[in-house]
Each structure stands twice: as C-alpha cells, then as structure tokens.
Amino acid sequence: MTEATHTVKSYEQELEHLRSLMAQMGGLVERQTAQAVKAVVDGDEEAAIEAPELDPEVDELEREAEALAIRILALRSPMAVDLRTIVAALKVTGDLERIGDYASSIARRAMKLEMDGSTMSLVGLKNMGRLVQDNLRRAIDALTERDRDGAVAVWQADTAVDELYTAMFRELVTYMMEDPRNITACIHLLFVAKNLERIGDHTTNIAERVYYAVTGEMLPAVRPRGGRGHTST
C-alpha cells in the first residue's frame, strides 16, 4: 500500500514537473517575444541583446522536458489524458522553441534597423506585436490551465494577426517604392512582420495541441482564416 501510494505520488510529481518545465519554457519565449517587439518598436537596445541570450536556456528546457516525457512514457505507460498531455508536450516544446527562434531573429534585426530620420510609421507593427504577444500569453495560460475554451479563443484570434500582416506588407512595399533609401529598413521590417505572423502560426498550433490533449478531439484541419500556412502576401 505504501509502495503503491508512493508510486502514484511520484508519477503525479513527474507529470507536475513536466507541466512546470512547459510553463517555464512558455514564460521564457513570452519574454523573448516581448523583448523582440520592444527592440523593434521602441528601438530598445538592451531588449534586442537580451532576447537572443535566452535561446540556450530555452533549448535546455526543451531537452529537459523531452527527456522527462520519454522517461514517463518508458516507465509509467501513461494512458488517455495523461498520454495525450505528454504527446502534446513533445509537440508543443517544438513550437515554443521555434517561437523563441523567431523572437531572437526579430531582435537581431532590430539592431540593424536604422530608423533615424525615417518618416515610416511603426504603428502597424506595434499593433501586430501587441496582438501576437496577447495570443501567445493566452495560449500558454490555456496550456498550463488545460483550458479548452481558452485554446479555442486563441485559435480563432489568429485571423486578425494575418489581416494585420497583409496590411503591413502593402504599407512597406509602398514605402519602398516611394524612396529607395527605405529599401533595406523595409526588408528588415517585412521579415519582422513575417516572423511575428509565424509566431502567430505556432501559437495557433499550441492552441490546437491543448485542445486535443484536453478533449481527445482535433480542431478542424482548416483554420478560420482558410488554410494553415496560407501565404497570400
């Protein structure tokens, strides 16, 4: 009896530890994304430097979560919701790692952006950054709280991110046409916008994973926007 109780308890502890690793990893990439946006929109150099510095920590957490997930799979033979949660963890760590990567990439670009004297407006990017960060935070909340409805809400919200991206794309092309001196800065901003859009995509993936882990059912393959990874611009 003591043996059984002990086993049950440490199994629960392992699952709890996995959840905590995921939450830590989520928190880190959230911070990277926030810094990346700050680096571009406010020209904050410290933020630009700090975001990529967090990469190794994110990678280390990914490895740790994965090793733990494999250990639980091997030793505990989890079933049903536990099994789905562990499989979701294995997939979600990949999405979080990519989000961290995109955020670092944005931050590195920010350091090369020379916006002095430019008349370009960064309002579109600011809005896009705010929305992407907001969705990411909610996706990570849904992940840690196993919140089905929260996951659905995030999944639906990505349409707005895509719309903002399309508007930004057009705006930046116009700036480039108007004055070739804007070209280099605009290319960097285009990639920043694209990376934010990709962060939005991975955020949606996380929401889909959470939904599956909690309910055992998949969200439809086609997102509200009309197709995963559809790139009209």
Next chain:
Amino acid sequence: MTEATHTVKSYEQELEHLRSLMAQMGGLVERQTAQAVKAVVDGDEEAAIEAPELDPEVDELEREAEALAIRILALRSPMAVDLRTIVAALKVTGDLERIGDYASSIARRAMKLEMDGSTMSLVGLKNMGRLVQDNLRRAIDALTERDRDGAVAVWQADTAVDELYTAMFRELVTYMMEDPRNITACIHLLFVAKNLERIGDHTTNIAERVYYAVTGEMLPAVRPRGGRGHTST
C-alpha cells in the same frame, strides 16, 4: 506461444507501418519542394498549382502517423530504440509538415512572380533549391534507413545553404536599389529564399532527430554554422 508470436509480429508490423507512413510523408514533401523550386526557377505553372494541392494529404498523413504513434505508446509500452524512434516520429512529422507548408508557400508566390523582361538572374536560387532538395532527400533516406552517418552528413551540409542564402539576400537588395520596378518581384524572391533556408533548417532538425533515435545521443546544440536559427540577414 502462438499468441506471443502473433503479438510480437503485430508490434513489428505496427512499427513498420509507422515507418512507412513517415516515408510516404517524406516522399510527399520532397515532391512539394521539387515542384516549388521548379515553379519559381522554370516558371512551371502546373508545378505551382500541384504543390499546394498536396497539403491536405500531408496533413492527413501527419494525423495518421501521430494517432498510430500514440496507439503504440499506449498499448505496447515500447522501450529504448523503439521508444526513441516513436518519439522521433512525433517530432519529425512536425518538421515535415512545416517543410510542406514552406514549399506550398513558395509555389503560391511563384504564381505571382512576373519575371517577363526582367534581367534578374535566378542562378543563385536554382543552386539553393538544388542543395536544399538534395539535403532533404538525404535526410529522408537517413530517416527510413536509420542511417547515423547519413544524418551527420546532412546536419553538416546546412552551412552551405545558409551561405547561399546570404549571397542571394545581397544580390536581391542590389536589384531593388538599381530599379524600383524590381521591388515586388524581389520581395517575393527574398521570401522564397528565406523559405528555402527554413526548409534547410527543418531538414537539419530531422537529421538531429534521426541521430538521436539511432544512437540515443544528441548532436551538439550548436550547429556548425554557429547557432540554430541564427539570422544574420
């Protein structure tokens, strides 16, 4: 005895089925990538249309492979190399799905590219496309043949992809500066090059996964190029 033999056999069959699903999925995204490159470099409209049409099939295979992996984990409690292979499958399907996504995205852009009368050279893109396709094919071979050395070779080859990307980036910016009428086409080509580079990144991820599944050890966190997802341009 018959019972046990039967069970062993069907477990082997399940693993074989999983491998076959992965090989099919790999073959499909290889084809998508080849068509995407053909669509851009040769202006092949049929290829441009076919690549995105394969997306639902790729998504379906991903779901199928994942459901099977979960079933094996739940019912067979695989250990050691089998467990690592199944975990690798769960991660690799994600990479393959993204590769298919990037290829479709390239093909869609190809349809919007108006290169008529342009003096821009697509030689750089052609070389990059060839190299990325080549690496992808070798990564999928390494995956299906569980070839450790093949995986290491792919992992090392990505440096050349990154170098080609950097050269293309500079070339395209020069074209844009020279003549603003090139801007829209060049932006599309920039994204095409970026997507090829990302396909290269995911190909490297697959190689890392294969290496881990076969050996039980991780390749170093830092790739030869000096950092995963490092974006200098």
